[in-house]
Amino acid sequence: DGGITQSPKYLFRKEGQNVTLSCEQNLNHDAMYWYRQDPGQGLRLIYYSQIVNDFQKGDIAEGYSVSREKKESFPLTVTSAQKNPTAFYLCASTGITEAFFGQGTRLTVV
């Protein structure tokens, strides 16, 4: 079945550490996105990529980095510069008719 796979489902980070969230899709979509979800704030765009080897900052890119070396993969790194990283992170890709979402990664700072 085609879809988007995010891993891990739960992730714990110590203060000062970088962590990387994985997002893989087998839908052959060109465009991929990372959103951050906090209670009461909806989904906010972190980064997006419309094609391999190219990506753009979204509304809240500070403290995050991404890469797009392969069409299928769009990993997100939460760096130590992100002061409040505890949140639910969603990866998405867009096809002709709709956006498809992964099941999310819940990141907690311990």
Place this chain on the structure above:
Amino acid sequence: AQSVTQLGSHVSVSEGALVLLRCNYSSSVPPYLFWYVQYPNQGLQLLLKYTSAATLVKGINGFEAEFKKSETSFHLTKPSAHMSDAAEYFCAVSDRWSSGDKLTFGTGTRLAVRP
């Protein structure tokens, strides 16, 4: 810039009652509008979308929404709520629909269904 406003962060209805979740949008061009549902600790699932065809859009699980340009609204309705409808619902807008277009989301409405 596009934006979406969802009135009411929490809505509670009785089982069997009408569900009405409100969404108003702002867009400088004819919008594409979407409703998504999210169950706890899961991703988003598309309920329905408006892409400039019929103004009344039917989606999955008995939901529908009507695009009203004069009111800049795209409210989500369901005639009879079911316990399984309890979830968070997000309205989203895009100013065109092609691969690579970003969605702008509202802040969400959490629907509770009382027995």
